Amino acid sequence: MALNYTKKTVDNFLKPKNIGRITNPDGYAQIGNMVCGDQLDFFLKVEKGKIKDVKFLSFGCASNIATASVMTEKVKGMTIEEAKKYPWKKIVDDLGGLPHQKVHCSIMAVDGLKKAIADYEKNIGSPKVVKKVKAIKPVITKKAKPIVKKKVVKKKVVKKLK
Amino acid sequence: MHVYLDNAATTKLDSRILKKMLPYFEKDYGNASSIHALGQNAFGDLMKAKEKVAKLIGGEANGVIFTSGATESNNLIIKGVALANRTEKKNKIIISAIEHPCVMESAKFLAREGFKVEYLPVNKEGLIEPTELAKLIDNETILVSVMAVNNEIGTIQDIEALAKISHQYGAYFHTDAVQAIPYLKVDVKKMGIDFLSLSAHKFYGPKGVGVAYINRKVKVKPMIIGGGQEDGLRSGTYNIPGIIGLAEALELAYKERAAYLKKVTVLRDYFWKKIQKEIPEVRLNGSLKKRVPANLNIMFGYIEGEAILMDLSYKGVYVSTGSACSATDLRASYVLKSMGLDKNFLNSNIRFSFGRFNTKVEIDYTIKALKGTVKRLRSFSPIV
Structure with a gap:
């Protein structure tokens, strides 16, 4: 078996960026759970349609922490619309690759971010740019429970790998 | 640090074991199956190693079969005993729910071959209650396999009691004792163990060598066939440096x-x-x-x-x-x-x-x- 993390993954695991809570966040979401073995909580501060601050908490492995760390660094300062479209593949590239059995961590990170954005949009009522929001279907419906979502995420990984 | x-x-190979192994790579490198002097010297040392191992585990020298490690030993014993002793009336094996994957997978293989496989549960402490075996076992059972010491949690099972129940129903008893050396004083005869698996690298010996201890009164179907080494039970050139290392490591483990x-x-x-x-x-x-x-x-x-x-x-x-x-x-x-x-x-x-x-x-x-x-x-x- 190979479980070689890149130096960047290790650095982001040992010294994660944007780790912690935001009190009174504009958006908040939890994805995964401790039964599955990984959970991420995201907190957002939004100002003028841009992500002013983003923080996360993690119950998860080294790559769970590292993927959320690099993603939050990249999406900070982005508009909500840009952040919604942030691809998980970009996280893998940023880290210089991930062991194949850990790729699902990056998918979980972007799904968690989208879920936090959805929470923000729910909080502020109807989104400002109505047209665009209609065009972009949120990946995570509010009904979906974390466990169900995890299964979907795994399937995606398998497809991708095949 | x-x-x-x-x-x-x-475990790390003990340097004292390495010293005993080294001559067999460059000096006494003969094939133990060769008839010439170099080969026969190796064969003599092989026999001494068997006797040493047999003495340390309370068994017979001809029951000591050297393998590539415990995964092979467990495959040989579980599959080999089940396949060789299957009859219309005997078609079942019992293993514990916390066995090593090589035992689990061997049992699954047998299930695919039509054997009935039952799993012994463990309690909250990670221990098997012998009464649970009494519930599952019957006269159809060929083999019961329970590890002596669990690899993840280190719990010690009551091997003697489980072997006794197995024998009451005419079933053979195997224990994967990989994690048990030198913690348990293994005595196969006294404990009623028909089959036992060991691996040298778990007790400061080399990797790639193990023991399948076999009660030679029981039929076993070999898994690796070829030149007929180990009385036909395990073909392949004898790994003399490894075998010497295993025997020495086992002896040292019990000595100290x-x-x-x-x-x-x-x-x-x-x-x-x-x-x-x-x-x-x-x-x-x-x-x-x-x-x-x-x-x-x-x-x-x-x-x-x-x-x-x-x-x-x-x-x-x-x-x-x-x-x-x-x-x-x-x-x-x-x-x-x-x-x-x-x-x-x-x-x-x-x-x-x-x-x-x-x-x-x-x-x-x-x-x-x-x-x-x-x-x-x-x-x-x-x-x-």
Whole structure:
């Protein structure tokens, strides 16, 4: 078996960026759970349609922490619309690759971010740019429970790998 | 500093064993199946090694079959005994729910071949109640296989009682004793063990060599066929350096047993006492009493096992989550699951396994490192 993390993954695991809570966040979401073995909580501060601050908490492995760390660094300062479209593949590239059995961590990170954005949009009522929001279907419906979502995420990984 | 606390995964080869092995690579390198003097010298040493192993485990020399390790031994015994002794009336094997994957997979193979396979449950302490075997066993049972010591939690099973029940129903008894050396005084005849598996690298011997101890009155279908070595039970050129290393390592393990047990017990107890005192929200998995002194399997609340392992690894401390074989497998430990561990705690466990070369200085370093790791990971856990 190979479980070689890149130096960047290790650095982001040992010294994660944007780790912690935001009190009174504009958006908040939890994805995964401790039964599955990984959970991420995201907190957002939004100002003028841009992500002013983003923080996360993690119950998860080294790559769970590292993927959320690099993603939050990249999406900070982005508009909500840009952040919604942030691809998980970009996280893998940023880290210089991930062991194949850990790729699902990056998918979980972007799904968690989208879920936090959805929470923000729910909080502020109807989104400002109505047209665009209609065009972009949120990946995570509010009904979906974390466990169900995890299964979907795994399937995606398998497809991708095949 | 580097601290190796993963001795249940493998151990460092003892230099005294290496010294005994070295001549067999360059000087006494004959093939033990050759008739000339060089070959026959090797054959003589092979026979001596068999006698040595047999004496140490209380068996017969002709029952000692050398293999490439315990995975092969377990495959040979479980599949070989089941396949060779199957009749219309006998078509069942029983294994425990916490066996090593090589036993599990061998049993699954037999199930696909039409055998009935039953699994013995374990209690919350990780122990098998012999009464559970009495419930499952019947006259259809060919073989019962229960590991002497579990690899993840170190619990010791009541092998004698399980063997006795097996024999009452005319079934043979096998134990995977890979983790039991030198903690248990293995005596196959006294304990009623028909088959036993060992692996040298778990007791400071070389990797790639093991023993399948076989009750030669029982039919066994060989798995590796060819030149007919080991009375046809296991073909392939005798791995003489490995075999010498295994026999010497086994002898040394029992020769130094008392001092070794004392050493690992002191280190383990000191570590566990300190951890309980200095780290909140920790729990021991499995019985403390019926457990080998080299093993601790600890649950650290609110943080994930692999993160603990990796964080410690970057500090030079090497541990494991459950067993090394399952490290890339994202599923939680089936051993802990079958003990009924709360599902919220299944992903927060670390196995520490102590050994011959560990020192108190290393343990103190590990405690310090672990405190830092747990504190850091808990500082950003969403669960707390």
